[in-house]
Amino acid sequence: MPEQPAAIRVHNMSEVTHGYSEAQARLEAMRCLQCRKAPCVGGCPVRIRIPEFIQAVADGEFARAATIIKESSLLPAVCGRVCPQETQCQEPCTVGRALKDPEKGVSIGRLERFVADWERGCGKVETPAVKPGTGKRVAVVGSGPAGLVCAADVRREGHDVTVFEAFHKFGGVMMYGIPEFRLPKAIVGEEVDTLRRMGVELTPNFVVGRTRKLTDLLEKDAFDAVFVGVGAGLPRFLGVPGENLVGVFSANEYLTRSNLMRAFERGKALTPIFLSKRTAVIGGGNVAMDAARTALRLGSDEVHLIYRRTEKEMPARIEEIAHAREEGVVFHFLRNPTRFIGDAEGRVRRMELLKYELGPPDDSGRRRPVAIPGTEYIMDVDGVIVAIGNSPNPLVPRTTPGLETTRWGTVVAADDGLTTLPRVYSGGDIVLGAATVILAMGQGRTAAAAINRLLAGGAPAREAAEKVESIPDQG
């Protein structure tokens, strides 16, 4: 897929990849074998009818392709860009299997993105039809992919929907976490506008649990059901000495300053961002890649990525790792910081790293990193971004008696999203632990279906979910 050359793109925030032209898209679509059993569909968490939409693209019938995708996915422009396709739809693709490399399979995500962009580009995005009003009211807490999709699906049935968002902008991680160069904010903005046109009420600057208790939404404000999609926004830190020095940030803070508060537009934005020259990023997931690449764009001369395991175990998408490397991020595998060292002003100046080797596999099936004692060494840094993962945000559970959580802090929810409180549903990262956009979206959909059944009077005669402990996927 055409993209900005690395040497140029590290100096701007614009999207890295340009997307297919019509001809390129049709050519790529023609690589699809239209397999009868379509293994790709099984790899997509929302079961998009992949061969059918790809055939439509090959036929040049882009509007038909869009209709097929939208049966299953409400945010194709987003998922086409950020889905980890190589472990989802593209992983079992017959073409890739034959070539022994999922990267060489049919580029399903890119085609999906093409269709979504084409639809937007020619102003053909239709506002989904909304059934006549039922007078029933649903509150959606959080405007990440889980919340947005749940809001849309419930609204379509004619129920009144209000989305409550803590921030001043909607979109959750798509807005504050994933950078502009990977997911332009205008796209997220358009998805939010679609909801607005459907008549969903969007209330920003509203922290459920603080501005109003969740139980008050049901009892005082007469909402008939609530969906909780508050995400996994609690940054983990390493817990090593010096981590609170000036210049050490969570990736959440660094990325929020840049994306949501637009700090990369120096001279316009009022939110400052730390400008370091030799930046270390700790972690190996998408968040770490995003932080590293943002640091380069903000003017770091060197960005060093420190990861405990090897490249093979990195949870980040292959494409993001490749992009980061092309842009000049230096990877240090089998290393982990043991402490950060500051100057007299309390600013970080150096860090101590310990070397690791791979031991036997752990519970996640990945080989466990084992420290090699006595191998500590020092590296100079003047900025550090910690990107070792997020835990579920405890604010809503803490302020909602009866809303049970697992010992990992995730909200307990049944398969249909019902929590341990009647009429309260949940989904997305707050249930799954830090997961993906498409999984969050899928859960928003499932919960919406359950809410719609409840409001139609056909809900199962069940008060609330049983508390079942399942291990959240930590990516």
Next chain:
Amino acid sequence: MDCSPHTVLYKKQLSEDVFLMRIRAPLIAGERRPGQFIILSVDEEYGERIPLTIADADTAEGSITLVFQRVGYSTLALADFNPGDTLPVLVGPLGRPTHLENFGTAVCVGGGIGVAPLYPIIQGLKEVGNRVIAILGARSKDLVILEDRIRELADEVVVCTDDGSYGRKALVTGPLKDVCERTPKPDVVVAIGPPIMMKFCAETTRPHGIHTLVSLNTIMVDGTGMCGGCRITVGDETRFVCVDGPEFDGHKVDFDELMSRLRSFQDQEAEEIQRWQREHACRMQQALEAATPGKESPA
């Protein structure tokens, strides 16, 4: 549920750089408890999110009161908002409310603008039956704020100024030490003000073993526990001021770390103040031109 816009209802300049503002926010007014704060921003697209304590609330009017000091771009710009204007971003109440119980005698120490967050705590402590001794400090006479309001509530008020232009010529730690040496000694101390003042208040009470609460004014972004920018070391632990605080045991807070973290973005903040001055000068110029006779007045 009234989610109507956050409109400024009233503004008053308390001293050269300190302003009091009442803002329509019925939901926040109804939910807030002493010790909690809001986050606001003066511009939805490019503004910075800054925390300010809810100094008072009026549930009948559906308003909250903020008292703030102009120190940088956001607070300079906020001071230019007038009654009728709407704040584009305002969210709260955030943070944990102050733990209120009848301790017996409570000493409430406020330094400078710190008197504003102290006021609702004094209110709360009085409501549950404490005897309250208020110690208010400022650099000079015209920087003493909310004295009348606090005199109405507190059982004893000591005012001191650094330059002696009003009240006792002392730092707040002077009268605080005296009160700690009384018998019986006070049961609890609440100190709010600049970090350095809180640090020395904590040092003053430490030898007397009096539990001392301080309210930390770290830099914040979201205010919901998402970014960790507000983190601070308390005892051996890292805590997030926005969700675990803002009040902590003053004897355990690492104030030196707090002070260096507050300086994180010094250079960029200085640039922003220059920018405000430029923009402000430009607006003044435009206003002057508009007011000059002979020129077309705006329709």
